[in-house]
Amino acid sequence: MPSIDIRPAAANEIPTCAEIWRESINDYRSRLNQPLIPAELGRIIRLQHHLVATDPGRFVVAVADDRIVGFAAAVKREHLWFLSMCFVRPADQRHGVGRRMVEAILPAADSGATLATATDSVQPISNGLYSRFGIMPRLPLLSITGYLTNPETLPDLPPGVVAVPFETIAAGPPGDAGQRELAATVGALDRELLGVEHPQDHRFLRLEGRHGYLYRDAIGVSQGYGYAWETGRMGPVAVRADALMGPILGHLLRAVPARGAQAIWVPGAAGSAIATLLRAGFQFEDFPVLLSWDRPFADFERYLPISPGLL
Numbered sequence: 001m002p003s004i005d006i007r008p009a010a011a012n013e014i015p016t017c018a019e020i021w022r023e024s025i026n027d028y029r030s031r032l033n034q035p036l037i038p039a040e041l042g043r044i045i046r047l048q049h050h051l052v053a054t055d056p057g058r059f060v061v062a063v064a065d066d067r068i069v070g071f072a073a074a075v076k077r078e079h080l081w082f083l084s085m086c087f088v089r090p091a092d093q094r095h096g097v098g099r100r101m102v103e104a105i106l107p108a109a110d111s112g113a114t115l116a117t118a119t120d121s122v123q124p125i126s127n128g129l130y131s132r133f134g135i136m137p138r139l140p141l142l143s144i145t146g147y148l149t150n151p152e153t154l155p156d157l158p159p160g161v162v163a164v165p166f167e168t169i170a171a172g173p174p175g176d177a178g179q180r181e182l183a184a185t186v187g188a189l190d191r192e193l194l195g196v197e198h199p200q201d202h203r204f205l206r207l208e209g210r211h212g213y214l215y216r217d218a219i220g221v222s223q224g225y226g227y228a229w230e231t232g233r234m235g236p237v238a239v240r241a242d243a244l245m246g247p248i249l250g251h252l253l254r255a256v257p258a259r260g261a262q263a264i265w266v267p268g269a270a271g272s273a274i275a276t277l278l279r280a281g282f283q284f285e286d287f288p289v290l291l292s293w294d295r296p297f298a299d300f301e302r303y304l305p306i307s308p309g310l311l
């Protein structure tokens with residue numbers, strides 16, 4: 001291979017990175033006779049812009065002979081370093097490019113950071129590569145999709161628990177009292193369940209148009225939150241008590257009707273969520289993704305992440 005230069009990505013290189021993402025995934029999906037990723041890359045490009053905007057130094061490209069052959073992007077949220085994407089063009093794989101990109105964006109060895117990522121279970125190279133850094137596959141992350149064919153099976157919110165749309169709490173301009181109250185409440189739930197706060201990712205979700213709800217008990221204490229979107233995408237969901245997981249999913253499914261199928265990423269530890277969704281008519285889709293980390297950091301029984309690209 002020619003010499004490789006690893007450097008921070010420029011914003012105008014993001015469309016090329018999105019193309020590499022599609023090309024390298026389709027390369028192994030076609031070998032497995034799996035449906036291919038279509039050419040429309042708007043969603044992934046918006047996510048990549050969010051990654052570069054919130055952690056610019058950790059979005060790098062690998063360049064050989066003036067050509068981008070790979071890219072990697074991680075975000076650091078407090079002590080949690082999360083590798084969101086790492087992709088190398090099929091023709092350039094297994095020559096050490098992936099390893100060099102990961103090394104370039106890892107936190108310093110003495111930083112005390114927790115390292116995590118989510119990988120495709122059918123991709124042994126990525127699982128092998130990240131495991132060398134201690135980031136080992138620990139838990140399946142299941143894609144659960146379909147239609148609400150059995151709505152009568154959905155549990156209701158318990159008496160006294162009310163769903164409050166984020167917009168009614170934070171209706172004012174950024175920084176006003178309502179916005180601060182919402183950020184503090186959601187931040188406290190994230191700290192308890194995910195281990196870190198990530199307000200920048202919540203801002204991204206709301207800019208994307210996802211509808212957030214806070215679930216308050218009879219004395220006004222917030223017991224969880226959840227998001228859903230008319231596109232059918234649901235999550236993240238965070239609940240203090242496992243018993244509230246099913247009722248919150250039930251509320252989200254009914255409160256935000258989707259234009260088509262609905263879909264949510266559910267960690268294998270979240271048994272109540274899986275049971276509720278299967279009873280309601282949903283199905284497992286595709287091979288699982290593997291949540292990988294070097295040490296435990298979150299309660300994945302009670303926290304359903306945004307996606308494999310952003311916790």
Ligand SMILES: CC(C)(COP(=O)(O)OP(=O)(O)OC[C@H]1O[C@@H](n2cnc3c(N)ncnc32)[C@H](O)[C@@H]1OP(=O)(O)O)[C@@H](O)C(=O)NCCC(=O)NCCS
Pocket residue numbers: 024025028085086087088089092093094095096097098099100118119120123124125126127128129132
């Ligand atoms: C995953 C990917 C980014 C890795 O980049 P790469 O340049 O091909 O990988 P590298 O050559 O730097 O490193 C591969 C490492 O995995 C190891 N490896 C490969 N297959 C392995 C296996 N079956 N078991 C364990 N380790 C394995 C190699 O030995 C090597 O480790 P080493 O550097 O210690 O020898 C790239 O292959 C890719 O884009 N794949 C398709 C898309 C994908 O799955 N991306 C990851 C999404 S999370």
